[in-house]
Amino acid sequence: MPQIAGIDFEVPLVLAPMAGGPSTPELCAAVSSAGGLGFLAGGYLSAERLAADLSRTAELTDRPFGVNLFAASPAPDTPETRARLQAYRTRLVESGHPETLLPDAPLGTDDSYAQKLEVAASSPAAAVSFTFGHPSSAEIRDLHAAGKAVVLYATSEAGIRAAAASGADAVGVQGFQAGGHRASVTGVDIADADAPDPGLTAAELTRLAAGLTRKPVLAGGGVATAADVRALLAAGASAVQVGTRFLTAAEAGTKKTHRTALLELRDRETMLTAAFSGRPARTVANDFARRHGEAAPRLYPQLHFLTAGLRGEANAAGDPENLNLWAGTGFAACREAPAADILAELAGR
Structure with a gap:
């Protein structure tokens, strides 16, 4: 059974937090209730809306779930x-x-980072992850004091080292095959906004992370099938993060045109x-x-x-x-189904 800082979940699958509409309390709760670890996206929401969505998620499931915040400087x-x-x-x-x-x-805008950090710390979420940037050591300590596990992401060896050296409880890695924006941190994973992407695959990053830290590794990027999940677990991942496959889940808030494109193109x-x-x-x-x-x-x-x-x-x-039309490289595997069915398929059940 995978575990992150005392958070137990039955299936080694993590729902990627997909900001901009696809992430909903219903989707997050469905993944957690089915045995995975759901994450709710906080990006682009007001602090008030995020608080309401977190409360709604807790109403829908009694299983652990997490929340993701944007930590980017504009x-x-x-x-x-x-x-x-x-x-x-x-x-x-x-x-x-x-x-x-x-x-x-x-x-x-900084996406109301400070306000949302306060919301996350006082919320029912068991874990807080960060995209585009890393929280300060003091912020990590405050989250730990509030009983939250912390996940930091990386898309390069330098990023893995930085996340592993922080006070975070787990390191997430995202290969270049991932759909939408990855969590690359400017000044860590890439030198500046115009720098080329490191171009590492999910498997390469997973093996690097497994060799550099004993912390749990959450690996994702282009995951479309149960075989993809098994390969990343074999490479050293503690759990595998999946986003694109859940864009066509019944509970997702994906825009209609986006959803149709994933199925027809x-x-x-x-x-x-x-x-x-x-x-x-x-x-x-x-x-x-x-x-x-x-x-x-x-x-x-x-x-x-x-x-x-x-x-x-x-x-x-x-x-x-x-x-x-955000999508990972394996988007052709998308199908319309309840999130629990998609999770079971990816778990090989």
Whole structure:
């Protein structure tokens, strides 16, 4: 039975926290109730909404679950970054996208990190994980004092070493095959926002982590089948994290256009692009990503908020060519089913 800092769960599978809609209390609770360890995504939510979602999750399951927080510092607001954003906005308008959906001054925000950290510490969640950054030693101590386990993520050897040397209770690793944004920490996993991705697979990172730390290792990235799960467990993972397969779970809040694309565009490849958010993320290849990926400045989250209106319109119109279709490399295995059934399939039951 896998265990993280005293948290027991029956099946060595962890639900990836998928911010932006797919993560719901119902999905998190369903995975935990079926024997896995569900994680609720806190990214992009208000602190008040996160608190409500955490309470709702606790109402739906009596099993342990976790919550994930964004710990990223926004790209600096300087004349240079504003000029780069404006140039990208102009490019989108000239490509035919409605100017009314493209704000002149996109937001730069820390995602209410301090407020959400307080919410997580006082919540029913048993574990707190972090994306895009690492909490301070003092914050980790405060979470431990509140009875929470802490999970830090890495996408490189340097990131694994940093997470292992921290006071975290477990180290999560994400291979380049993972869908959407990975948890790469600027200044640790990558030198700066424009630096190339280390490009390590989930198996490579798992073996590195297993050799560098005795802490539990949560491994993910492109996991689509029970064979993928077994391979990462054999490589040294204590548990395997899965996101994409749960995007088409009955309990997921995945946008309708996104869900349909995962089921109908199985013949397409995936690709990494910063076109939608200003941070590299893996999507099912589509027109927007192909046309604008190379021109997109690495300015997160400002570019995310710049394109939010376009993405909302694309979803409402059922247009998969202009929507961020986050997906890992194994997305063709997606099927519509209750989360418990997907978990059982991945566990080989």
